[in-house]
Amino acid sequence: xxxxxxxxxxxxxxxxxxxxxxxxxxxxxxxxxxxxxxxxxxxxxxxxxxxxxxxxxxxxxxxxxxxxxxxxxxxxxxxxxxxxxxxxxxxxxxxxxxxxxxxxxxxxxxxxxxxxxxxxxxxxxxxxxxxxxxxxxxxxxxxxxxxxxxxxxxxxxxxxxxxxxxxxxxxxxxxxxxxxxxxxxxxxxxxxxxxxxxxxxxxxxxxxxxxxxxxxxxxxxxxxxxxxxxxxxxxxxxxxxxxx
Ligand code: URA
Numbered sequence: 001x002x003x004x005x006x007x008x009x010x011x012x013x014x015x016x017x018x019x020x021x022x023x024x025x026x027x028x029x030x031x032x033x034x035x036x037x038x039x040x041x042x043x044x045x046x047x048x049x050x051x052x053x054x055x056x057x058x059x060x061x062x063x064x065x066x067x068x069x070x071x072x073x074x075x076x077x078x079x080x081x082x083x084x085x086x087x088x089x090x091x092x093x094x095x096x097x098x099x100x101x102x103x104x105x106x107x108x109x110x111x112x113x114x115x116x117x118x119x120x121x122x123x124x125x126x127x128x129x130x131x132x133x134x135x136x137x138x139x140x141x142x143x144x145x146x147x148x149x150x151x152x153x154x155x156x157x158x159x160x161x162x163x164x165x166x167x168x169x170x171x172x173x174x175x176x177x178x179x180x181x182x183x184x185x186x187x188x189x190x191x192x193x194x195x196x197x198x199x200x201x202x203x204x205x206x207x208x209x210x211x212x213x214x215x216x217x218x219x220x221x222x223x224x225x226x227x228x229x230x231x232x233x234x235x236x237x238x239x240x241x242x243x244x
Pocket of ligand 1: 104105106107109191192193194195196208
């Protein structure tokens, strides 16, 4: 007979309350009740008949929330950190729901990050078939010519992986400091992709910011601020995802 039991942390994660890791932490720190009893041990399994509460709220009852966040530099894209460094959720004290980031920006990267508690939405945006343009502005060491950057257009090979063609635009150069500001638009999400791309071409990134995500920009926000996505913006992202 097939069992419909599933691990508690998986059930919580699938309900869109938190990532699997965060769900484990919620359990360990006593935020989770099953049928009226706090469960803080790992390994408990539940069925759909069991009543699971996170912070007193039944699973599936959290309102779905969608935010656009201007992540500051020096903040970890995670919901918790063992070493008590600043994490992106620190900036959402005004939001009751358990948000988590859609994808990640590096610790030293600033810019546009989506935050949600909608697991399906997050998975959709993080799926490799989802090809939304993401625009980055990078300050690089050295002053590249257009010709030197042309491999970005053709699809660079980084660590043995051929990347999809990217678009770039040299915004400004500082001859005295030997640096350049370059806008780069990509749609993949390989780890540290932008830094790797520029490093491969011999122009290491000194500073990086993501300024656009599909139709979304940082307009109206300063670093550390967030705003709720409008229904039309959520729909626009879903439409891009459906087109694949
Ligand atoms: N590419 C990077 O190298 N870092 C980021 O944070 C995002 C994209």
